Amino acid sequence: MQTGKISRFSKTVLSLGFFFLYAPILILVIFSFNKSELVTVWAGFSFKWYGELFRDPQMLGAAWISLKIAFLAASAAVVLGTMASIVMVRMGNFTGKTAFTSMITAPLVMPEVITGLSLLLLFVAMGQSLGWPGQRGMLTIWIAHVTFCTAFVTVVVTSRLQEMDESIEEAAQDLGAPPWKVFFLVTLPIIAPALMSGWLLAFTLSLDDLVIASFVSGPGSTTLPMAVFSSVRMGISPQINALATLVVLVATIAVFIAWWVAQRSLRVTTKVGD
Amino acid sequence: MSDAASSPMLEIRQVTKRFGQLSAVKDVSLTINKGEIFALLGGSGCGKTTLLRMMSGFETPSEGAILIDGEDVSKVPPFQRPVNMMFQSYALFPHMTVEQNVAFGLKQDKLPKAQIADQVAAMLKLVHMTDFAKRKPNQLSGGQRQRVALARSLAKKPKVLLLDEPMGALDKKLRSQMQLELVDIIESVGVTCVMVTHDQEEAMTMANRVSVMHLGEIMQVGSPSEIYEFPNSRHTAEFIGSVNIFDATVQGVGSDASQLSCTDLNCVLSVEGGVNAVEGAQVGVAVRPEKIYMSRTQPEQGDNWLHGKVEDIAYLGGHSVYHVKLASGKTVMATTTNVDRHEQRLTWEDQVYLYWSASSSVVLYQ
Numbered sequence: 303m304q305t306g307k308i309s310r311f312s313k314t315v316l317s318l319g320f321f322f323l324y325a326p327i328l329i330l331v332i333f334s335f336n337k338s339e340l341v342t343v344w345a346g347f348s349f350k351w352y353g354e355l356f357r358d359p360q361m362l363g364a365a366w367i368s369l370k371i372a373f374l375a376a377s378a379a380v381v382l383g384t385m386a387s388i389v390m391v392r393m394g395n396f397t398g399k400t401a402f403t404s405m406i407t408a409p410l411v412m413p414e415v416i417t418g419l420s421l422l423l424l425f426v427a428m429g430q431s432l433g434w435p436g437q438r439g440m441l442t443i444w445i446a447h448v449t450f451c452t453a454f455v456t457v458v459v460t461s462r463l464q465e466m467d468e469s470i471e472e473a474a475q476d477l478g479a480p481p482w483k484v485f486f487l488v489t490l491p492i493i494a495p496a497l498m499s500g501w502l503l504a505f506t507l508s509l510d511d512l513v514i515a516s517f518v519s520g521p522g523s524t525t526l527p528m529a530v531f532s533s534v535r536m537g538i539s540p541q542i543n544a545l546a547t548l549v550v551l552v553a554t555i556a557v558f559i560a561w562w563v564a565q566r567s568l569r570v571t572t573k574v575g576d
Numbered sequence: 577m578s579d580a581a582s583s584p585m586l587e588i589r590q591v592t593k594r595f596g597q598l599s600a601v602k603d604v605s606l607t608i609n610k611g612e613i614f615a616l617l618g619g620s621g622c623g624k625t626t627l628l629r630m631m632s633g634f635e636t637p638s639e640g641a642i643l644i645d646g647e648d649v650s651k652v653p654p655f656q657r658p659v660n661m662m663f664q665s666y667a668l669f670p671h672m673t674v675e676q677n678v679a680f681g682l683k684q685d686k687l688p689k690a691q692i693a694d695q696v697a698a699m700l701k702l703v704h705m706t707d708f709a710k711r712k713p714n715q716l717s718g719g720q721r722q723r724v725a726l727a728r729s730l731a732k733k734p735k736v737l738l739l740d741e742p743m744g745a746l747d748k749k750l751r752s753q754m755q756l757e758l759v760d761i762i763e764s765v766g767v768t769c770v771m772v773t774h775d776q777e778e779a780m781t782m783a784n785r786v787s788v789m790h791l792g793e794i795m796q797v798g799s800p801s802e803i804y805e806f807p808n809s810r811h812t813a814e815f816i817g818s819v820n821i822f823d824a825t826v827q828g829v830g831s832d833a834s835q836l837s838c839t840d841l842n843c844v845l846s847v848e849g850g851v852n853a854v855e856g857a858q859v860g861v862a863v864r865p866e867k868i869y870m871s872r873t874q875p876e877q878g879d880n881w882l883h884g885k886v887e888d889i890a891y892l893g894g895h896s897v898y899h900v901k902l903a904s905g906k907t908v909m910a911t912t913t914n915v916d917r918h919e920q921r922l923t924w925e926d927q928v929y930l931y932w933s934a935s936s937s938v939v940l941y942q
Contacts, residue, residue, distance in 0.1 A: 473667035475654045476632060477732065478684030487680075491671045 327550060334543035341538050351544040361545065364529035368509055371440060371525065375447035376504035380497050382448065383455025383504075388485075390456075391463040409453040418517030421446045425518060438520030446518045447511060451504035458503065462496035495567035499560040506556055509549075585610045585768040586631065586736050591640035593626050600626040602792040603640075608736075608785075613762060613769045615783035617776060619815070623792035624772045625740065631770060632661045632738055645735050655684075660734040664741040666725035668713040674700070674724050675709040681732040699727040702761060719750050726758065730765055737762065739771035743778055755781045776816050780804070788812045804864075809942045813862045818897075820868070820908050821940065822861045826853050833934055836861060840906050846879045848935040860940035865897060867936035868910040870928050881931035882908065886924055896921070900928060 308316075334352070338345030355361060386406050390399070409417060425442050429435055435442055470492070474484040490497075512527035519528065526549075530542055586608040593601040601623040608614045616624040629635040630642060633654030641650045649657055660681065668677050678699050682692045700706045703723035713721055722742070729737060742758060743751045759782050762769050773779050779786045780800035787797040788811075796803055796812045807813035810821060824836035824845060834851040836859065837844050845861055853859055875881045887907060888899035895913045902908060910930055912921075922928055 467665055467667060469663045469665055469667040470669060472634060472654070473661070473663055473728075474669070474680065475634075476659075476661050477681035477728070478655050479680075480653075480655050483684075488669055492669075 330543055331547045331550065333540065334547040336540055336543075339540070341540055341543065351540040355541050355544045355548075358541065360524075361526075361529055361533075361541070364524050364526045365545075367440065367523060368526035371444050371447060372505045372508040375444055375451050375508040376501045378444075378448045379451035379455045379504045380501045382452045383500060384459050384493075384497060386452065386456045387459040387463050388489075391460055392468075406456050407453050409450040410457070412450075414511075414513040417450060418446070418514040421449070421514070422517040438518055439523040442518040442520070443515050443523060443525065446514050447508040450511075450514070451507055454503050454507060455497075455500035458500040459493060459496050462493050466492055495563045498563050502556045502560045506553055583610055584608065585612075585645055586770065587641075587643040588627070588631075589641045589643065591627070591630065591637045591642065593623075593630060593635060594638045599792055601630070601637075604792075604794055605640075606787065606794065606797070608768060608770060610768055611766050612785060613759065613771070613783045615779035615786045616770065616772045616789055617774070617779040617786050617815075618789035619774055622789040624774075624789050627789075628661075628738055628740055628770065628772045631736065632659055633657045658735040659738060660729040660732055661738040661740060662722075662725045662729045662742060664744045666713075666721045666745065668721060668724060668728070670713055672712075673709065674705060674711050674713070674716070677713070677724055678728045678731050681728065685732065695731055699731045702730070702765070703727045718746050719754060722746065722754060726761065730761075730767065733767075735768065737767045737769045739769065741773055742771055742782075743773075743775070751778070752781075758782065780816075788815060790815075806938060807862065807940065810860055810862075810940050813938070813940060818865055818909060820863050820865065822863075822906075824859055824861050826851055826855050826857045826859060829853075829855065834939075836939070840904060841882060841902060842904055843882070844879060845937065846934050847937050847939055851939055853939075853941065862938045862940055863932055863936055865909040865911045866895075868908070868930050868932045870898065870900075870910050870912060870922060870930055872922070872926070872928060874929055875931040877931060877933075880934060880937075881929055883927070883929055884908065886922055886926045886928060889922075889924065898922065898928075900930060 333341060333344075335347050335349070336344055337348040337350060390403055390406075421442075422438075425435055425438055429437075466489075471484050471488055474488045475481065479487060510527065511525075512531055515525045516528060519525065524532075526545075530545065533539065534542060584607045586606075588604055588606040591601060591604050592599060604623075604627060606614075616627060618624045626635060630637050633649070633652060633656075637650055641648050643649065644658060649659075669680065672680070675696055678696045679692050682695055687695075696709075697706070700709055703726055705720065705723050705727060708716065708720060708724075713724070716724065722745070739758075743754060746754060755778060771779070771782065784799065785797060786800055786803050788795045788803060790811050796808050798806075803812060804816055807816065807819075813819045813821065822838050822840050822845065824838045824840075826834070827837045827844065828835040829851050831850055833846050833848060835844050835846050836851070838861065847861065851859070869875075874883075882900075882902055884900040884902040886898055887901040890897040890899075891914075893914070895911050898910045898912070900908050900910060908930060914921075
C-alpha cells in the first residue's frame with residue numbers, strides 16, 4: 303500500500319467489512335429504543351422495554367445467576383490457570399510436560415457440544431456412584447465453566463510469563479527472598495495485568511455460554527443466555543433487544559478495560575527491557 | 577591488593593559442573609582475596625557464567641566445594657548466601673520505585689524501618705541517584721539503571737559482590753566512563769568483587785586479577801599486565817590483544833639466550849633467557865605487534881629481524897596496524913604510533929624490515 307493514502311478499493315472493502323460486523327448490532331441497539339410492540343416496525347423513541355425488562359423477575363433472576371457463575375468461574379479459572387502457567391513456564395522440563403501442555407489447552411479447540419455432553423455424563427455417573435453432585439444446578443455449571451475458562455486464562459498468563467525476564471525473579475531470590483515470597487512480591491505484581499485480562503476474558507466467556515450450560519444445568523438454574531434463547535423461540539420481543547443492548551454495553555466496557563490494562567503494563571515493562 | 581597480608585574471601589575447590597553429558601566447568605580451583613576485584617574472562621560458552629551462578633547459588637556444583645569466608649556454601653540456597661549479584665539486564669523490579677528496589681533486600685532481613693531508610697539513602701548517595709529515589713525503572717536511562725542495580729546489590733553489605741557482564745547493556749561511550757566509576761564505588765566500599773566478562777579491555781580496566789577461561793577450564797590467572805605480557809598458552813595470547821605466533825623448534829638452550837629455528841620464517845630467532853624444553857621440541861614464539869619496529873633499512877642487530885612487503889594498513893587514528901607479507905607467505909602484524917602528523921609513513925607495497933628485541937618475545941609451550 304502507498305504511504306498515507308488508502309486506495310478506494312481498500313476503503314470500500316473496509317467499510318463493507320465493518321458494516322457486515324456492526325450493522326446488525328447497531329440495528330439491535332436502535333430497535334431496543336422502539337416504542338412499538340413489533341420488533342421490526344419503528345414507532346418512536348422510548349425506554350419502555352428497558353423498564354419492562356427490569357420488571358421481569360425471570361430475566362433478572364437469570365441475569366443474577368449468570369453474573370454469579372461468571373464471577374466465581376472467572377476467579378477460580380484465574381487461580382488454576384496461573385498455577386498451570388507457572389508449572390509450564392517456570393518448572394523446567396518434566397516428564398509428560400508436552401502432554402500436560404496440550405491437555406490444558408485442549409478445551410480451546412474442543413467443540414462445546416462434546417465438552418457439555420461429556421461433563422453431563424460425568425456428573426450423572428458421579429451422582430449415581432458417589433451421591434455427589436446430587437442434583438445439577440449452579441454448582442455443576444460453575445465446574446463446567448471453570449474447566450474451559452482455565453484453558454483461556456492459561457494461554458493469556460503463559461504468554462506474559464514467557465515475556466517476563468526470569469532474572470528479575472532470580473534477583474529477588476539473590477536479595478534474600480525465599481521462592482514463595484518472590485512469587486507474591488515480584489512475580490504476581492508483574493503478571494497482574496495478565497491475570498486481570500484473563501479474568502475479564504473468562505468472565506465474558508462464562509456469561510456468554512449457552513451450549514455447555516444447557517447440558518449441565520438443572521431446575522432453578524437457568525442462566526441468562528438460556529433464558530434469552532428460550533424466550534426467543536416464542537418470538538423476539540423488544541425486551542430482548544434492550545437486554546442485548548445492555549450486554550453489548552457491559553462487554554464493550556470489559557474489553558476496553560482489559561485493553562487499557564494491557565497497554566499500560568506493556569509500556570511499563572517494555573521500557574525496562576530495552 | 578593481592579599482597580601477602582590479605583586473606584581469602586572466596587575459595588573454589590576443584591569445582592566441576594556437568595549438564596548431562598556436557599561439562600560446563602571442569603575441575604576449577606580459585607582463591608579470591610578480600611577486597612579484590614577479580615575478573616573471569618572468556619568467550620561465550622567457556623563456563624564463566626556457570627561458575628558465577630554457582631557462586632550465587634543458582635547452580636550447585638556436581639563436584640567440589642565453594643567456600644565464602646571459610647564457610648562451605650555449596651548447598652546453601654541463593655536467598656541465604658552472603659553474596660549479591662548485579663545482573664546483566666540489571667533485573668530491576670519494574671513495579672517498584674528506585675528507593676523500593678534498593679530497600680528490597682534489607683526488608684527481607686526484617687531490619688527496623690529507620691535503619692532501612694538510612695541505608696537506602698546512603699546507597700543512593702553513593703551512586704549519585706538520590707534525586708531519582710521516587711522514579712520507576714522505566715523512567716531511567718541505561719546508566720542510571722546500572723547505578724540503581726549496583727546500589728541494590730551493595731545495600732545488604734554482601735561479603736562478595738558478583739557482576740554479570742556489568743557493561744553488557746550499555747553503549748560503548750558510556751561503558752568506559754562507567755567502568756572507572758564502578759571501580760571507584762566498589763573500592764570505596766571495599767567489597768570483594770567477582771565479575772564475568774567477555775570483553776578483555778573491560779576485565780583489564782576494572783580487575784586487579786584476571787583469570788582466562790576456555791572450554792570450562794582456567795587457562796591462566798594473573799594481573800592484567802602478567803596476562804598480557806607473559807601469556808602461558810597460545811589461547812591466552814590470542815584471546816588477549818593481538819599477537820604474532822611463529823612455530824619453532826628449540827635449537828640451542830643457554831642461560832642468557834636461547835635459539836629457536838623457525839620453520840615458518842626459515843630463520844633462527846633468539847629469545848632472552850632459557851627455554852623450558854629440550855632441544856628439538858616444538859614450541860611457539862609470540863611477539864606482540866606493538867613490540868615490532870619497522871624500518872626501510874636493514875637493522876643492525878644480527879637476529880630477530882624479518883623482511884617483507886606492506887600488504888595492508890589499518891589506520892586507527894592513534895596508531896596504525898601494518899600487515900607485512902614475508903617471502904615465506906606468512907603475514908606479520910606490526911603497529912606504529914602516529915606521533916607526527918606530517919611524517920612520511922610507510923605505504924602499500926613498500927619493502928620493510930621488521931625487528932624486535934630478544935626480550936620482547938614469549939615462548940609458548942602449549
